[in-house]
Amino acid sequence: MSTQNINDKLVMVSGGSRGLGLSICEYLLGCGYDVVSFSRKKTAETTQLKSTHGDQYNFFEADMSDQDALQSLTQRVEKDIAPIYGLVNNAGITNEALFARQDEAAIQNIINVNVMGCLWLTRAALRGMLRRSSGRVVNISSIVGVRGYKGVVAYSASKGAVDAMTRSLAHEVGPRNITVNSLAPGYMETELVGHLNERQLKSIAKKTPLQRLGQTNDVASVAAFFLSGDAAFVTGQHLVVDGGLTC
Numbered sequence: 001m002s003t004q005n006i007n008d009k010l011v012m013v014s015g016g017s018r019g020l021g022l023s024i025c026e027y028l029l030g031c032g033y034d035v036v037s038f039s040r041k042k043t044a045e046t047t048q049l050k051s052t053h054g055d056q057y058n059f060f061e062a063d064m065s066d067q068d069a070l071q072s073l074t075q076r077v078e079k080d081i082a083p084i085y086g087l088v089n090n091a092g093i094t095n096e097a098l099f100a101r102q103d104e105a106a107i108q109n110i111i112n113v114n115v116m117g118c119l120w121l122t123r124a125a126l127r128g129m130l131r132r133s134s135g136r137v138v139n140i141s142s143i144v145g146v147r148g149y150k151g152v153v154a155y156s157a158s159k160g161a162v163d164a165m166t167r168s169l170a171h172e173v174g175p176r177n178i179t180v181n182s183l184a185p186g187y188m189e190t191e192l193v194g195h196l197n198e199r200q201l202k203s204i205a206k207k208t209p210l211q212r213l214g215q216t217n218d219v220a221s222v223a224a225f226f227l228s229g230d231a232a233f234v235t236g237q238h239l240v241v242d243g244g245l246t247c
């Protein structure tokens, strides 16, 4: 991957307290980016990253479903830290249940965080990007946006929405030198798939051509590609990173 001009570029990563978001932060810090991340609660890992990386890394507590908080956070980052070069919309939640019986509040929450949060945060971050005619947006969607699975109807709807938003936004902001892409991971062993038991995870690995579940780093490196100079002419795309499970 090209490391040209990475120094001093700031990337904001939502949901960076654990799982994939944490790996993306670590990977980008390793590439030389400055990173700002947030989630509802800091963790031992975010405290450790702060003590290792100092000014190169900042973590805030903010909720993806709070539009005002997202706007204040992006304004504060742009004013007090640095212009936001890239945004990785990673924060996401699921709730495994058969749709007809799923709790209404759980459905609403999935849409609020995965769709509305992604829209509000992107809108807030785009203001500076449009002013500067430069920027990158990477949306973390999921293979459930392209394939059907039992028990994840609302989650699938939310990820399909993120993919659709990616394509239309790419058309709107492309003329201002801003790229927008979506990255669809397959199964990775994070808290998000905590509802799957050992037997189910083994069965998924067996059905996967590469014969294993994804590591968060397998996906973090692809997010870094979309942010890099090597991906300057790539926009509106949807890239599946699932070891071949859906091919």
Ligand SMILES: NC(=O)c1ccc[n+]([C@@H]2O[C@H](COP(=O)([O-])OP(=O)(O)OC[C@H]3O[C@@H](n4cnc5c(N)ncnc54)[C@H](OP(=O)(O)O)[C@@H]3O)[C@@H](O)[C@H]2O)c1
Residues within 6 Å of the ligand: 014, 015, 016, 017, 018, 019, 020, 021, 038, 039, 040, 041, 042, 062, 063, 064, 065, 089, 090, 091, 092, 093, 113, 140, 141, 142, 143, 184, 185, 186, 187, 188, 189, 190, 191, 192, 193
């Ligand atoms: N794991 C997989 O197999 C898989 C597969 C396909 C796609 N994905 C996608 O990958 C992304 C990351 O998933 P993951 O597996 O890393 O999940 P995870 O381990 O559960 O981590 C989710 C992250 O999002 C944050 N978050 C959740 N709700 C939030 C809210 N309301 N406001 C702010 N932050 C919030 C969490 O922190 P707090 O709880 O502290 O807020 C955490 O940092 C998600 O978009 C998910 O849909 C995951």
